[in-house]
Amino acid sequence: MKLHALPAFHDNYIWLLVDDNRQCLVVDPGDAAPVVQFIEANQLTLGAILITHHHPDHTGGIHQLVSRWPVKVYGPAHENISGVTDRLEDDDILSIMAPSIRFRVIDVPGHTLGHIAYYCEEQQPPLLFCGDTLFSAGCGRLFEGTPAQMDASLNALCELPDNTRICCTHEYTLANLQFALAVLPDDPALNERMTRVQALRNAGKPSLPTDFTTEKASNPFLRVDEPATQKALEAEIGHPLTEHVARFAALRAWKDRF
Ligand code: ZN
Ligand code: FE
Secondary structure (H helix, E strand, O other): OEEEEEEEOOOEEEEEEEOOOOEEEEEOOOOHHHHHHHHHHOOOEEEEEEOOOOOHHHHOOHHHHHHHOOOEEEEEOOOOOOOOOEEEOOOOEEEEOOOOEEEEEEEOOOOOOOOEEEEEOOOOOOEEEEEOOEEOOEEOOOOOOOHHHHHHHHHHHOOOOOOOEEEEOEOOHHHHHHHHHHHOOOOHHHHHHHHHHHHHHHOOOOOOOEOHHHHHHHOHHHOOOOHHHHHHHHHHHOOOOOOHHHHHHHHHHHHHHO
16 A cells, blocks of 8 residues: 655645555545545545544545545544544544555544544554654644643554554654754754754655654653653753653643743
8 A cells, every 4th residue: 555645734744545446545634625636636536534633734624525525534532523424432443445454543632632543553564643643753732631641642652563654744843853952952863863854855855754763762752761851851940850741741841832
């Protein structure tokens, strides 16, 4: 199966999976226009729509797409999203016929309370559609959930195989790396990544998908217990942070005002 990232709005990606029979599925179509254009240009058939959470930049294209292709729309059980036909929760197995693919649903509250992610281990490397939860070198804003919830969600995702292709919904990598380097200016993994991502973006290429090997080595939100991160956080806050979640919360709050 082939994976495509369609740019939408300012910095969104709408992910598409296409099989050998030109059947495709689309994840978080915030805008129908780029999806329709891609489907027509490649003579594809839309087979399913997957939604991670309720924000309009992930759901805005649903109605226009289903009016044209009356397909099932899968989404989180605990969020009310107009157009969703099948509601999924943690550990559900989603089996789609065309394209033929199976996903395991993972609850990942934090950015929103009902946010879900879709994981497929049959593809090699495995695939993860995680919406606005884990970003390349960062994580989603806490609009509804607590730092503890987001931290637990990220930890759950980190259990997946290291080579998993992580398909986030926004091209935030450069901005996230700028923040990460403000926290850890001398970090070799971050500096190396900045050079690599700048080259990709200058060439007009997406910095995604990323993977867990890369994220565990560089993403500061997965590294709050490393001594250098802890030291930087305590210098920023002005007092010791002994708890893991307190460090995570302090890092998220620092990013919010960066
Ligand atoms: Zn969102
Ligand atoms: Fe978003």
